[in-house]
Amino acid sequence: MDGTGLARRIVADAAAAAADLRERTSTSPCLATVLVGEDPASVTYVRMKQRRCAQAGITSRHVALPASIGTSELVDTVAGLSEDPSVHGILLQHPVGRHIDERAAFEAIAPHKDVDGVTMHSFAAMGFGEPGFVSCTPGGIMRLLDEYGVELAGRHAVVIGRSAILGKPAGMLLLARNATVTYCHSHTRDLSSMIRQADIVVAAVGRPRLIKGDDIKPGAVVIDAGYNAGNVGDVDFDSAAARASLITPVPGGVGPMTIATLLAQTVEAATRQLAGA
């Protein structure tokens, strides 16, 4: 499954919508990126997101905070962005440091600016099928599945991983589309036999090549949302590809879809806010 090509089209659509918005309102969509500390991977991620924003005609405003910042200062900073009418979307780069209450910081993002889909409100909205922004990676996965016409209703989706921004919301979105959903994780006994039942496998656990071809039911659809050191996914691509009907590569599968979803949701947020809706 070609995430790169689909993401390019989504970003082009977002760019067109951003240009249209700029023409109508003289305002560009603005994404605030908040980075705590200088973790090299996080610095790289944020830069990449800013670059993609620029390419799509989205302004980004970067807020760099020292690693020593406390929870209350971070919460205040994020809350200030939530109230700032010139900011339409907020991305708080994870992780923020162990001494900080990350949940409190995420919750300072107003739901209508939560274009990264990390707040409790956004999670519940995904769970209940209410309006709201989706977590970007799960949202990107759903878009890929739809693009390739993968039938979801009544099919068994096995999600490996249960993080708040990836595994859990991915399961909720699949459940909302009437898949039978199983959540597996580090405590799951006989993981292979669980995965072997799956019509749709979503690997979201962050362990390089954990899932092998032998684990894949012939004809299954395999989504690799893992991203480990050395550009390696959670799935052993070659052996899995031999059995899967569709599979996402790493890189070039889920990764580009995550950023595309972020950009599309930022433009959507700006459009709504500038319409006063």
Add this chain to the structure above:
Amino acid sequence: MDGTGLARRIVADAAAAAADLRERTSTSPCLATVLVGEDPASVTYVRMKQRRCAQAGITSRHVALPASIGTSELVDTVAGLSEDPSVHGILLQHPVGRHIDERAAFEAIAPHKDVDGVTMHSFAAMGFGEPGFVSCTPGGIMRLLDEYGVELAGRHAVVIGRSAILGKPAGMLLLARNATVTYCHSHTRDLSSMIRQADIVVAAVGRPRLIKGDDIKPGAVVIDAGYNAGNVGDVDFDSAAARASLITPVPGGVGPMTIATLLAQTVEAATRQLAGA
């Protein structure tokens, strides 16, 4: 599994805590019950909850609204109770009528008064392991499982049903305790073979005797959260009991635990609010 006996002990504890609170603050915990229309089953449920409140020393304030009420009036009423310092918990009896946006009405309940665990905030709190109130039936199920020492970590729990106040949060609570969790529902293909894999079955679908003994893996724990006409659960008790290691009856299993959880959470809410916490 004896829900009646365990519920009695929980209610006794709540009553003692309510008495203690009354002595310290001269205030009784107060649960506001909101009923829209006169659906006979809803009238009965609300009366039962009020009676149990009275037995536990919890004041209940009943708000009866005509079936013709609109969403905005209902939202205003609930929001008023959220702001009223003499009310500590709010129960909005489901269903509220098809012409009303039930989600909007639920969301008017302040999270710190959501003793029935129906708001999006409470759902996300269950999903993320954050502080908050649990949905009463799933919370009661977890308490029963703990009372009987049922090991959850690594075991496969199959939840049949995915409603916002029962199936979905039940799965989230089991996942938080490290069970492998599968959500089944009306679209699930070959439901019997899914259930047959379960170490723990949670039936929460509202279809009388849908699940038979043949569906139960020998030694499984069976929780019947169904409640259908004629006091019949979702599980065919006799055939399932012959194979299960533990099973809840209907009535006398999950039902009393739901109300006990409501009362316990009301006293807890009052305790926190009166401490100004």
